[in-house]
Amino acid sequence: MIKLRSSGLAPVIGAALLATAGGAQVSAHITAATGPGLDDATRAAFLDRAAEIAEDEQFTLDEMVENNRGIADSELTEQEWCLANAIYFEARGESLEGQLAVADVVINRTESERYPDNWCDVIKQKAQFSFVQNRRFPRITEMKPWDTAKAVAQVAIDDAYEVVRGEVLWYHADYVNPHWAPAFNEVAKVGTHIFYQS
Incomplete structure (x- = not known):
């Protein structure tokens, strides 16, 4: 599901979304929703319909991440912030x-x-993620990978x-x-990480 994140009337919809077959319909609904003279209920109905149209489309992971870029830190809940940090510190080079x-x-x-x-x-559980020290995260220093991590987190959340x-x-x-790896079953290798289940 594409989540149309919005503060006021500025949902984050990337060019990739608007270029899809249904993108013109989404664009028309967003344009209508931002037009003058609409009450909040009508505006919300337009935005809901745009979200429904977007849900019917099939998107690549690249498109979904692109559509979720630009999420402000202030928009993140504590849980979303933690998830984005795990992505950033564990896999930003992936x-x-x-x-x-x-x-x-x-x-x-x-x-x-x-x-x-x-x-x-x-994420903060003892001895689970090496980047966490005393239940604290290091400082984020690279803004472009951080923006990507937040967008990837939103795709996962959705x-x-x-x-x-x-x-x-x-x-x-x-x-x-x-030492624990032989006790589990390897199921996938994605980039430099090997994933297991019991």
């Missing part, structure tokens, strides 16, 4: 699929009885595209050999 796979593991863990039930607690969902709860970089 492909979009590699970044999304990391997000998938975090989400999978929250749905498993083995781990905490929210993203922040999963459940719009999956790489390793379900029981895939563990991964490691291919240049290390953690």
Whole structure:
């Protein structure tokens, strides 16, 4: 699902979305919704219809990420912030699929009885993610990868595209050999990360 994030009347819809077969319809609905003289209910109805049209389209992961770029930090909830940090620090040098796979593991863990039930607690759990120190995240220094991480997080949150969902709860970089890996079943390699389920 493409989530039309908006502050006021400025939903984030990328050029890729507007170039699709249904993009002209979405564009028309957004234009109508931002026209003068509309009450809030009518405007909301137009935006809802634009979202429905967008949902009917099939998008590539690249397009979905592009459509979610530009999310302001202030728009993120605490949980969204944590998920985006995990993507940024664990996989910012990876492909979009590699970044999304990391997000998938975090989400999978929250749905498993083995781990905490929210993203922040999963990520900050002791000895699980090496970038976390004393339940704190390092400072973000690269804005373009951070923007990508936030966009990838939104795709994962919207459940719009999956790489390793379900029981895939563990991964490691291919240049290390953690002692726990032989106890699990390898299911995928995405970029430099190897993913496992029990």
